[in-house]
Amino acid sequence: MKLIFVALMLLATTASAAGPNLMICRGEYALCAASSTKPTGKTITVAGTEFKEGVAVCPVLNGKSIADGNLMNNSCKSPKGKVWSLFSAETSYPQAPTWAVTTAVIRTFTSTAAPGGGMSNMWSFPCVKRKEKVNGAKLADCFGPMNESPWNATAVPAGTTIGTASPVGANDPVGGPFNKTFP
Helix, strand or coil, rough: CHCCCCHHHHHHCCCCHHHHEEEEEEEEEECCCHHHEEEEEEEECCEEEEEEEEEHHHHHEEEEEEEEEHHCCCCCCCCEEEEEEEEEECEEEEEECCEEEEEECCEEEEEECCCCCCCCCCCCEEEECCCCCCEEEEEEEEEEEEEEECCCCCEEECCCCCEEEECCCCCECEEEECCCCHH
């Protein structure tokens, strides 16, 4: 619950007027908070701005989660074989590389322009469920923008403080900016 409160406070203090439309969803969702991201070589458009697209492998969980309805047509319902990548207050969940249930460790880092030194936003983007479980964990491939702020759909420049649960050394971890050095 504390994690949800912190996330909502961040959204309230950093979101622009065109910020997220918060919704509570129930059911299956992917939690990418501790995942790294690989560029796909494609682009993705968010709120009219084009970003490089990345893919993150994320565990599929079941329960209450927080969504941005703006990116999901204001519906928690996902197409067959897919789930939405959403946020939740889970503190322990399957994490790479073994996909064993592990306690999340929240940290910050400063993004860089070096390959792998940025961040990605998977929040409220679609994921394709994998057929095979790994170590008992359901997994999904989630696709979202790289170096895009989940709070206001703007580019996140190098030198920004990012919050994530991804381990140190993870490439382009899923997360969000904590400072306001950009519009």
